[in-house]
Amino acid sequence: MTKHRQLHLNTNITGVGRHPAGWRTLDNPRAIIDFKFFREIATTAERGKLDAVFLSDALALRNHAEGPQQSFEPTVLLTALAGATEHVGLIGTASTTFNDPFNLARRFASVDHLSGGRVAFNAVTTYDAAAAANFSFNTPLSTEERYARAQEFVDVVTKLWDSWEDDALVADQATGRYADPSRVHAIEHRGQYFSVRGPLNVPRSPQGRPVLVQAGSSEGGRALAARFADAVFTAQTTLPSAQAFYKEMKERVARHGRNPDHFLLLPGLYPVVGGTEQEARAHKAELDALLDTDREVARLAGALGLSPDDLHIDKPLPYERIEKVVRSDLPRGFIDSTVALAKAENLTVRELLDRNPGAHRIIVGTPEQIANDIAQWFEERGADGFNLNADVFPSGLAAFVDHVVPLLQRKGIFRTDYEGTTLREHYCLPRPDSQYAKRREAA
Template sequence: MSTRRTLHLNTNISGLGRHPAAWRKADNPRAITDLAHFTEIAQTAERGRLDAVFLSDMVALRGHAAGTWQSLEPTVLLTALAGVTQSVGLIGTASTTFNDPYNLARRFASLDHVSAGRIAWNAVTTYDADAAANFSMPAPLDKETRYARAAEFIEVVEKLWDSWEDGALVADRTSGLYADPARVHEIAYEGQFFRVRGPLNVPRSPQGRPVLVQAGGSPTGVALAARHADAVFTSQTTLKSAQAFYREIKAVAAGHGRNPDHLLILPGLYPVIGGTLAEAHQRKAELDALLDRSVELAKFAGTLGLKPTDLELDAPLPYALIDTGTRTDVSHGFIRSTVLLAQGENLTVRDLLDRNPGAHRMIVGTPQTIADDIESWFLQHAADGFNLNADTFPSGLADFVDHVVPILQRKGIFRRDYDGTTLREHYGLPRPPSRYEAEAASLTTSA
């Protein structure tokens, strides 16, 4: 029985906006290291009753001559934002390829405590030669190794989060017992990549476990997400492909004995908002006019795994040169989505550049047309909600909050106020028990 009634909305707050020229319209173009900037954005998201703000990430510097990137480390920035907000969720990206599970489990558990239960970890794998070069790796890990490591990594992190049962921190002044050793568990993990004894040195956090988000576009990613994730960030650009993905991953989750309502499907959405359609197109045209076409072409080629000379502006993509099978990295589904979109609508390279590729599905529209589109995808089970990408900050998000959100509220498909305090509550997800507690209870029952 589905309890699906209202949709969920996050907003990506990385950099200074999703449009590559956003910084050239910004009040403070250097704001990538400015907490005051991110404070304003997070408070705007909270004013709009959004589920969460989200930080994407990359652990290498590239393209910095032409534009902004997520600079401040996500757990640091989200901790700072927890202090200037009360309710909005906080989703941070961290790679299973370049982190250590004990340190990562501890940071997110700590942040769940400090934020009173508002944190999620977006677990990604990283296929990127520039990043590998910053982590003493001669080359990126191959896909199989990367996903095998990710699966182990996530299992270790979840077990560490579970290593403290609720109530294990007794703190009994009279007896002098601080923590009850019977309710604090070694995880004794022995895998191919990790051997971790535990327990974590952080007591169980407000959400039990921080929310786990994954970007599950590839078959391997789908398998991993369907088993572990609470929410999946996707990049479908057509209703039909989104519905197919939605059906598939919910079915796989159900096959694992999970309640499909407890796995939220949240495609990316890139709205460009104007009071009229003409104003919206004008807004986009003004931003596009600030782009250097050759820089954008080179970036686009790089994301597709191609050289700039492989692309011709007024020709279709060189499909034969594009490898959609093995490049399944942070932007895992992007290549497949781009190819699908280009083939489906018979687009040229110029057409694709016009949509700011890499920016998810773009809608240039009025608050009403954008709200109608969101409603349509939600009601037709193509999405449980969306991961928004504002073209520029703060105006792109403020316009959404002030003009699109009220329409969604009037349609009855978005909250008028938070009715819980944790991100799990915003997402309608149960607070999980520790697996070790469940085992202990089950042993008691069967005895």
């Protein structure tokens, strides 16, 4: 492992790119159901020595008439990508609200074996009423119940991943002894939401257990990440707010008796790369010209818990009205980061739409401008790295890999080659021991 602090970069695959109209420029507008499309993204990320590709997910179909939606189940697609790549990490999102811990622990452990230890589970809660209706729930769970369930869910998954000790799989052909039962443990979990005997029927994975990620910045998400996660994916739009979040989360992790140096903060970043700043802005303007402004205003209003009539295109956001919105079905991190950006730059709704009101910070400029910005946030402790959003895949990612990554390498903050084989090694994280092995040794 590298001894100095190293920048970490994932690419976040949401749809066919971050720009809502980007799909209209693709040679294959049906790319969302084409494996070759995703394979090119993953191999491009690997060519750039990125830490991982990250698949977000959605559990309900909405706005599908306007553009492509997430389609493939993440662990299925990651399994296919594992066979098409050798080094890049594979991060999949799954809901703790609408899954079972045993099945999910088994799926991620399976893909970790099949990939040689390159997998991470991004644990999220689901507030969407449309998703709840697909899983026999009449109404979504409350915020408090979602996160209480998530805490127990992740606890069970971790116990299951640890239920086989490292040396439990003997596979001794001479003696005929396949496993050591004393090193395979029933977890006997009995909790408020789950009753799971265990053990897992998959031996311990190549990296001890899959990397665990939490996405979000709500209070419930922060508590979950501080207790369990190896990394947190977050939306941060200004450096001061990112630095405050960074400091707070490192302190929370330390209060759980964990090493904050082994906990990564990775905000989203949306770079639009051009040979000149003017070229980058012209490229974005071409995509923006394909948008329906009224539709984008309505989309922003809905995400903020407002009606379209509450927003006026050439006026600031109605901050007082937003502060009064109290709903458990809205992404608190998105609202907070959007408001922080709008206030910091005194933006009108039109200007905010130009800044990507999808919570993740946008940089439109030259490779040098983008690399310098990334270095500043990294060096000033606003982030340990970033989840990169491309305007359109795969071209947006290829531009970053070809023109920005070499600059980050010259700055000495990003790898020039992979130094290990597992995602934990890419992230410079230690391999965890089985908690059951520790208990047995202490007994």
